[in-house]
Amino acid sequence: MSENVEEVRAGVVARYGELARAAQAGERVVEPQEVTGGCFGAAGYDDTTGLPDGALRASLGCGNPVAVADLQPGETVLDLGSGGGIDVLLSARRVGPTGKAYGLDATPEMIELAKANAAEAGAANVEFLHGHIEDVPLPDDSVDVVISNCVINLSADKPRVLAEAFRVLRPGGRLGVSDVIADDGLDPAQRAEAERLVGCTVGTLTESEYRALLAKAGFTTYTITRTHAAAGGLHSAIIRAATPAAPSGVTIRPMRESDAARVLAIYQAGLDGGNASFETTAPDWRAFDAAKLPLHRHVAVDTASGEVVGWIAVSAVSSRCVYAGVVEHSVYVHPDHGGRGIGPALLNALIQSTETAGIWTIQSGVFPENTASLRLHEKAGFRVVGTRHRIGRHHGRWRDVVFIERRSSATGL
Incomplete structure (x- = not known):
């Protein structure tokens, strides 16, 4: 792994560690004003009834991947970059007591916050894992659904993230991601400034780049739907994809x-x-x-x-x-x-x-x-x-x- 990737990782962990501590202190953390439609943070969810206030305060996403992942009772779901745990808790409700929801995050403070939120919510079918989304600590073919909420743009190795998502998904598994994408052909300086304003400090993918990486990872179906406009040619979007089905074994x-x-x-x-x-x-x-x-x-x-x-x-x-x-x-x-x-x-x-x-x-x-x-x-x-x-x-x-x-x-x- 390049030094640049490690440096980016360290910067992201430090930044989100500060945000987790702020949420634990009762503060409501970042909610960019540059995004129209109120889709960032807790505003992106239709129903947060019964969720711990700590999970709402730490909501840093750009959409609601749980709403589009079509989770079914008994399924196993993995949230890449689970933060304070809001999407894990919502997923746990959907999959029910016979299912399981994993949350993976690289920031120890976020893991601590998420565990506290899960305990407050009484969620028994959740587990939070400390690790990186480029190296998922789960075996091959172990989950039915992978979700993520405005986290993939924070990785310096986005192809590896999507390859890892494909690896852990079972045959016929689904990917449901909220992320920020960029228009093709943006001026590099203007694009960098827009990414800074929205909080995508490591850079975004364009729709065509996302499609190419999904195909290379092995997903055989994929769609990208823009949901809200953001600053300077950026958009929040829902990315759906699926792995090919296969017979047993x-x-x-x-x-x-x-x-x-x-x-x-x-x-x-x-x-x-x-x-x-x-x-x-x-x-x-x-x-x-x-x-x-x-x-x-x-x-x-x-x-x-x-x-x-x-x-x-x-x-x-x-x-x-x-x-x-x-x-x-x-x-x-x-x-x-x-x-x-x-x-x-x-x-x-x-x-x-x-x-x-x-x-x-x-x-x-x-x-x-x-x-x-x-x-x-x-x-x-x-x-x-x-x-x-x-x-x-x-x-x-x-x-x-x-x-x-x-x-x-x-x-x-």
């Missing part, structure tokens, strides 16, 4: 370079079956990496062994801009892991990530003898466009190819 995440050997081995196993492709030998990683679009490569990982057991990826069909939303995909599952629902899960992850990115057509060619693949794609919404007869030679014989495609129901209508 499997997690779907972004493909990494460290997966290369396993991905290519699965590729070769499919080719050896004789009905996967005209290719007979898997490419090396350099060629594979160069051909596949970076934000639409997903792997299925067996959670017991940690091994990659399947993958899916796409290539652009043309360099012409008119075909920018058309891709060709490949999906392979290790022969030893068929019948687990991995293929449908990988296809669903790809459909989500491509639709969210504005891609309107996924296409491929399948040998007619590969009936399992044709059934798989039919169930995923692909249609048969036609058959290209005797289109290529494979192992010394001419073979037909069934051309299939899936048109997006959300993009390109």
